[in-house]
Amino acid sequence: MLKLLKARSLRFWVALGMVVALAPLTLSAVIGHFVLNGSVISAFDDVAKRQRSELGPLQDLRILVWDTLIPIDEYVNEGGPQQPLLFRELRSRIETGFVDIRVQFADDADALLHLDNAFESWEVAQNLATTLTADALAPDDPEAERQAKLFHANIAATSDRLGQAFDVIQAKIAAEHDAAVKWSEDAGLVLAVALGLSLVAVVAGVVLVGLIMSRSVDRLVDGAARFANGDRDHRIDISVPPELSRVALEFNRMIARIDASETALAGLARVDELTQLLNRRAFDEALARLHAGIVSGSAAGALLTLDIDHFKAINDTHGHAAGDAVLRSFAATLRNSVRAGDQLYRIGGEEFAIILAGAGPDKAVDLANRLREAVSAQPIPYRDVKIPVTVSVGAAMLSGDLTPAELLEAADAALYKAKTDGRNRVVLSS
Missing domain, CATH: 3.30.70.270 (Reverse transcriptase/Diguanylate cyclase domain)
Known part of the structure; x- marks a missing residue:
């Protein structure tokens, strides 16, 4: 056996050395692929999906609830047929929003509790508004002013309880985000151990791959953390690997869509609908x-x-x-x-x-x-x-x-x- 090994050509030993050197790289690539795609990327995808499908609609519903103050206040102060119509349109959208969100939170008892409480406050508020808009109001009607104040209080209570549901969901998303970060850290550790086995033979390649992977994952983790903290201007720039690049691209598109929606809603909240002047x-x-x-x-x-x-x-x-x-x-x-x-x-x-x-x-x-x-x-x-x-x-x-x-x-x-x-x-x- 020893003679047989000694008889092997240089090409064999070079090939054997390359196999020994590349085996850990191959193993690390396989492990890295499954760990990243099966744990890190899917976890960040889940975080991004929940941001879009749960937090966004919940925030939109809070804005719609606050928007009902405008037609009711204008009707109490000025009267007119347009404000009740606008309120009824908003009421329909709000009730649809409650139904849709409740479906999203069907498996979350904590969020459902706050959502149900918010709906109870909204029911009281919309009943008050319906009473207010049922008949023509006399100027300076004290009963109408009292009911309008109760309407304001219940709208505020509805928004607060929706905010509590928002906080519950946000906390759970943050926990999922932390778990994803932990998976990314574990993935980095596995890759580091595997790459270390071939450090002597392919030190330059190992360093290069390690830097690319660590920087890309860190950028993705940092971008997710900034988004969770409310930074809508940050964009993630990842070139390799392509899987993380695609995740970063979709993440950036999602942030841009959310930012555009928030900007549009903020703009609408500051514009008078009738005259299109600032309000x-x-x-x-x-x-x-x-x-x-x-x-x-x-x-x-x-x-x-x-x-x-x-x-x-x-x-x-x-x-x-x-x-x-x-x-x-x-x-x-x-x-x-x-x-x-x-x-x-x-x-x-x-x-x-x-x-x-x-x-x-x-x-x-x-x-x-x-x-x-x-x-x-x-x-x-x-x-x-x-x-x-x-x-x-x-x-x-x-x-x-x-x-x-x-x-x-x-x-x-x-x-x-x-x-x-x-x-x-x-x-x-x-």
Whole structure:
């Protein structure tokens, strides 16, 4: 036997050495493939799938629940047939959402408990809303205001309980993510042991493969961790191996879709549906930001509040559809008349606001008068009539000595004076 071995050629020994060197590599490749595909990649796929199919719909449902406040509040404050219709549409979507999510959580008793509690709160809230919208409301009806407050409380309770269900699911997904990380660590250990057996013969190749695998897995794990922590801007960049590259690609696509959905929902929550102007929520945020800039000395400007004169008479004379047409045309006139850097908002029924960046008192009053004249010069056509419209404007200079609420109060006080002085005029707050 020994003679036979000695008789083997160099080619044989080279081939034997290559077999001995490559056997651990081959073994590590086989083990790595099954460990990665059977444990790590499938685990991360499960995490990504649950993020899409469970957390996303649950968050969408919370947003829909909060959206019901808008038509109910507007109906209590202004009346009109559109708000009950909008609420009923939202109610149908919400109830469908509860049914769909309950199917998703059928095997999760903890999440189902919070979901059922949320549905009970929603049932109370929608019953209150149905009662509120059943009959026409008298102005300043105390019972309607009481029911509206109860509606707000139950909507908040519904959202909180959905949030509890969200936290339960998120915690379980995080546990699955931790298990996937543990599998990836174990896979790295198995690969390291196998590769170490051929270190002397193929040290360069082992180092290269080890670096590629460890970096790719670390990037995937890091990307999943960042996503779990709410980072929607991070993208995973993996070239090899192709299996992890595909997982990273799908993971990136999922993050982009979720980010786009969240951005769209956030944008819709800040836009007034009727006029397509930014709404009161966006106004409060913008005024707070500008106030912070004024306090730091990096910004200046003025605030205009505008109210359509005799708007109730327009609704009473021509109907609420005409009132809506007036609001849309009025918003379009304002949009076409303000400067490029000015910010325009609808903050109430027929009340609007404009933040004038960098404007002094004279500039603010001049712009307000130009807006007032532009509105009065353009009667609004509705069916076979033209409805004349005028606007009263209150102006206040933005100051670091006043809080955002006090700034708005000063502009509203000037607007009130413009109304009491005869309307269709501009008053600058002192």
